[in-house]
Amino acid sequence: MAGVVLGGAAAAWLFRAALVALSRGALRRSLRGAPLTACFGMLVIALYLGVAILAPLLAPYGERAVVTVQFAPWSADHWLGSDHLGRDMASRLIYGARNTVGIALATTALAFMVGTTLGLWAAVVGGWLDGALSRAVDVLMAIPSLIFALLLLTIFGTSILTLVLVIAAVDATRVYRIARAVAQGIVVMDYIEAARLRGEGGARLIFREVLPNAAAPLVAEFGLRFCFVFLAISALSFLGLGIQPPTADWGSMVRENATLITFGDVTPLLPAGAIALLTVAVNFVVDWQLHRASGLRE
Template sequence: MDALWTAAPTLRNILLALIVIGLALGLAALLRSLIARALPDRLAHETRGMPVTAAFGIMVIVIYILVAIFAPLIAPYPERMVVGGGYLPWSAEFPLGTDKLGRDMLSRLIFAARNTVGIAFATTLLAFLVGSFLGLWAALLGGWTDQILSRIVDALMAIPALIFSMLLLTIFGTSIPTLILVIATVDATRVFRLARSVAQGIVVMDYVEAALLRGEGTFRLIRREILPNALAPLVAEFGLRFCFVFLTISALSFLGLGIKPPTADWGSMVRENATLITFGDITPLLPAGAIALLTVAVNFVVDWQLHRASGLKD
């Protein structure tokens, strides 16, 4: 048995991965039970009905948020400090080794959570504020306003998002504010389409007609009548759109047009240390794994929210 275990590293890695996944799901189930006990009865009932995958997703998201907030306290070294030689192997002093400039990889991985996730969240929030308002407004007013906004959005959506973002960043520069504005502009078109589609089924309802007859203004109608009834699909889309924005920022950083060095970012960390893969070092895959894990976690929570909003029962 020991010989088989030693001779089959692939099998060993698969078994270790399965053990880690099992422990993570078990911890998520325990977290779900603890949260249900601490909440009031109505909320506790909903929490108990939460699938283990959603609990796992919430747990991962909370861990990422805590790491991003407390990065200076968690990281063993400052984000930009050169602490040793280039490409040092894993050791007690440098648990994940160093990059080509001699900066601690673990510290940069931790600080990258703050940079990458924070910028992605700010971008998604801006895209949703602009796209959802314009979509609801266009559906409510209709006529030429709806037609003009829809045709502008159609023209922007005809260009592939990544290529359009690269073009705009090449023209306007790659500072963080420009990065947020460019990606938010591109993604606001997708949010506009969803918000307009959902609102078109709401503006013809009797309670909206009654509010119009009462003389309520446009903004009050959007805030009081349309938005509450369109909130469920928009919240679910927020989670999905966050994943797309997150992956777009990482892809742009990998291509050299995203978050600029020396700021730590998972996409640029993969590019900067990709040489190590040819020597069998998995360090460059760790930032990619951090990207994938957060994407999967957010999608687990979004799937649960979509299931709840649909009203379907298991």
């Protein structure tokens, strides 16, 4: 364990040195002061993105190809053995990075686009619009998110498009509350009043005045929200209502191969470990960004 920690710290230090060497100006000064935990998180995120983009080149077999017998052991031909249908586990783990992370990223982006727009709009306009949107969001947030998502997916089906829309709709309520709370502290500032007196409309106030000043906490919230969406999609896939087979997905891979744990095989834990590692890495980066946005100094 100590060797793993030291190896991770060394990799993070080298990654930070490379980033500092490649950057300039304020970004360079910021990266030079970044903690090793944040650098480790950025390194892991970069590796995941690289694997997701280059999956067809890195995977030794196709995502859906049946290449050997069921539950084949680890070997030179099949690095992590095979699953319950004889598909190569290493290849499906690599393709799972593209599917799980890509869908989670698209879902988070959609939830943020809807939630942030409505939250800032409610804070700037106020009045009956703010009250109506806030009460609607309160009603939706009163329903447990996982149960609500399971209900909607059972009704509307389990296609990828439906999954993205359902999770985005559920998560947009959380983003709305954060965006509205941040914006309410901004709309009372003098420069907002000056902009109103100049006759600027609501859209210009939102995108030219409020959004740039709310960007720091919202960017940090995006990272946290991505973790929640990522875990929610994995949980739904584990329950059988998320990303459907034969598409490779880390949550469903744990469910499909859970039998191996009974025999002391750790292969089903590898997708779970991949989920946990990315979640920790994103949280490391978010913690650093929140510290920077707070204005605190060591």
